[in-house]
Amino acid sequence: MPRVPALHVASLVIALATPVASLSAQRPATRVDTIDVLITGGTVYDGSGGAGRVTDIGLRGDRIAFVGAMPARTVARRRVNARGLIVTPGFIDPHTHAYEGMPVLDPERRQNAGSLMQGITTVVIGADGRGPLNVGKTLDEAEKGGLGTNAYALAGFGTVRAAVMRASSAPATPAQIDSMRALITRAMREGAYGVGSGLFYAPQSYASTEEAIAVISAAKPFGGVYDTHQRDESSYSIGLLASVRESIRIGCESGLTANIGHIKALGVDVWGKADSVLAIMNEARGRGCTVVGDQYPWTASGTGLSAALVPRWVQAGGRDSMLARIADAPTRERVLTEMRDNLRRRGGDSTILLTAGGGAAGKPYVGKTLAQVAAEKGTPAVETALELVRIGADMSVASFNMTEADIETFMKDPYIMTSSDGSGGHPRLYGTYPRKIRNYVLDKPVITMGRMVRASSTQVAETYGLAARGALKAGFLADVIVFDPATIREQATYTEPTKLSTGMRWVFVNGKAAVADGEITGAMAGRALRKKPVVPTSPPNRR
Numbered sequence: 001m002p003r004v005p006a007l008h009v010a011s012l013v014i015a016l017a018t019p020v021a022s023l024s025a026q027r028p029a030t031r032v033d034t035i036d037v038l039i040t041g042g043t044v045y046d047g048s049g050g051a052g053r054v055t056d057i058g059l060r061g062d063r064i065a066f067v068g069a070m071p072a073r074t075v076a077r078r079r080v081n082a083r084g085l086i087v088t089p090g091f092i093d094p095h096t097h098a099y100e101g102m103p104v105l106d107p108e109r110r111q112n113a114g115s116l117m118q119g120i121t122t123v124v125i126g127a128d129g130r131g132p133l134n135v136g137k138t139l140d141e142a143e144k145g146g147l148g149t150n151a152y153a154l155a156g157f158g159t160v161r162a163a164v165m166r167a168s169s170a171p172a173t174p175a176q177i178d179s180m181r182a183l184i185t186r187a188m189r190e191g192a193y194g195v196g197s198g199l200f201y202a203p204q205s206y207a208s209t210e211e212a213i214a215v216i217s218a219a220k221p222f223g224g225v226y227d228t229h230q231r232d233e234s235s236y237s238i239g240l241l242a243s244v245r246e247s248i249r250i251g252c253e254s255g256l257t258a259n260i261g262h263i264k265a266l267g268v269d270v271w272g273k274a275d276s277v278l279a280i281m282n283e284a285r286g287r288g289c290t291v292v293g294d295q296y297p298w299t300a301s302g303t304g305l306s307a308a309l310v311p312r313w314v315q316a317g318g319r320d321s322m323l324a325r326i327a328d329a330p331t332r333e334r335v336l337t338e339m340r341d342n343l344r345r346r347g348g349d350s351t352i353l354l355t356a357g358g359g360a361a362g363k364p365y366v367g368k369t370l371a372q373v374a375a376e377k378g379t380p381a382v383e384t385a386l387e388l389v390r391i392g393a394d395m396s397v398a399s400f401n402m403t404e405a406d407i408e409t410f411m412k413d414p415y416i417m418t419s420s421d422g423s424g425g426h427p428r429l430y431g432t433y434p435r436k437i438r439n440y441v442l443d444k445p446v447i448t449m450g451r452m453v454r455a456s457s458t459q460v461a462e463t464y465g466l467a468a469r470g471a472l473k474a475g476f477l478a479d480v481i482v483f484d485p486a487t488i489r490e491q492a493t494y495t496e497p498t499k500l501s502t503g504m505r506w507v508f509v510n511g512k513a514a515v516a517d518g519e520i521t522g523a524m525a526g527r528a529l530r531k532k533p534v535v536p537t538s539p540p541n542r543r
C-alpha cells in the first residue's frame, strides 16, 4: 500500500511541472508569497567562517525565509539596500553582565542599546558564577518586562554556594554538596544552558576543585557548558597554567564543554603564556574533552578594586570580617604586604584606573588612576586602595594588564570565540565587537571577517546549543545585522565608557528591527531562551 501513493505523487509532479510553469507565464500568478524584509546586495557572511558573497536575504515573521536570490512570485514589504554593507548573523555574546539582577532592571538596561549598537542580538546572563537562583522565574519575568536582546542563562556555582553556605571559607559538607547539586539540577531543568563559576572571586574561591566538580557535575545529565572566570588568570594563587588545567578538569569531569571565559594572560608574570595555555587546551581535546574559550579585545580587564588587590583570605566571612582584620595592626601589615605584590603583578598603581561605582564615597575618584589618588592623599598606593575599600568605595577598575601579542595569539586560535564581558566602567560593554572588527579585521588583518563573524555567532550558538540561531540559514530565527565597514568602530573609551558604537545600520532581533538605518527603534524583540530539558532516564554515569 504505501508504495502506490508514493508513485502517484512522483508521477503527478513530473506530469504537472511543465504545464504549471507555462501557465504562470501566461496569466497572473495565483499565489504570491509575501516576505517582511528583503536585504539586498550586501556582502553576506553566513557564519560558516568562509568568505562573504554578495546576495540577498529574506525575512518572514521571526524567521529567515531564504538566503540567495528572492524566489519568483515573492513580494517584500520592506527593502533594505545593503550595497557596500556587510550582512551577518546577529552576534551572540557568551560572557556578559548585561542583565545581572534582571527582574528589576530599569527600561534602559532592559533595552541593552549598548549591545544592540554592536550588533549583539543575544547575551548570556549569569557569567562568573552569578547565574540566577531561580532560572525559570527570572527568565519569565525578564520576558514579561521586555528585552532588547535575547537572553540565555547559566546556573551559577557562586549563587548556589552562597545560597547554601553564604560567604563561608570552609569546605562544603556532603549535605551542603547535596543541597547545591539540587539547586543546579533545578536550574538546568528550568532551561539553563550550563553552569558558570567565578573561582577567582571570594567566596567561590574557597571551593576546592573536588568540591566544584561534586556540585557542577549535577548538570551532567543535561549537558551544556561549564563557563568559568577561572581561579587564576595570573600568578595570584595556583598560577595561570594550573588554573587552565583545573578549569578543563572541572568541565570535563562534569560532562560539560569547558569554556574559559575572557581568556587572557593577566600581568607581567604570565605575559607570553598564551601559546602555553592554548597547548594545554589542545592536549585536553586529544583526551576527549571539549574545550573552548572566549575573549574580549582590550588590554585592560575590568574588575573590582578589592578583587584586584585584596587577598582572598582577608575577605573570608564577608565584609565585616574583612574590616575586623584590617583594623588589627599586625594583620593589616600582612594584608598590605600581599597587596603590594598584587599591585606589582598587575603593573603598578598607574595601571589601575578607577572607573565607576563606590557610591557617594567613590564619586571623587572616578576617572583617576590609583597613582593619582595616592598622590592627592599623600599615602602609599596600597594603603590608599585599602582605605577606599574600608570606606565603602570598592570601585570598578580598569586594570591595564595584558599585551597585544597575547591577545592576538588567543584571537587567531580557532577555538576562541568573541565575548564582551560587558560591565559598568569599562568600554567593552559598548564597544567590543566593533572594536574587534575595526582593529583586528579591517585595520590590521589579524583574522579574516569570516573568522570574526563565525567566532561571534555560529560558533557560540553551536557551543551552547542555541537551537536555530547564530547562522544565516533558511528556517533559522531572524537575528540578522547589517553594518558599514567604512564606519564601524567603537566610540566608548575608558573615560567615556558608555558611548554607543557607530557603523551598525540594521539589527533584526527575531525578525523585528531593533536598529533601523542606524537608529535604535525601541523595539523590545528579545526572547528568553530556555534549553529544552533533557529528562535523564538513568542515573548519570561518572567518568
Ligand SMILES: [Zn+2]
Binding pocket: 128, 198, 229, 261, 262, 421
Ligand atoms: Zn569575569
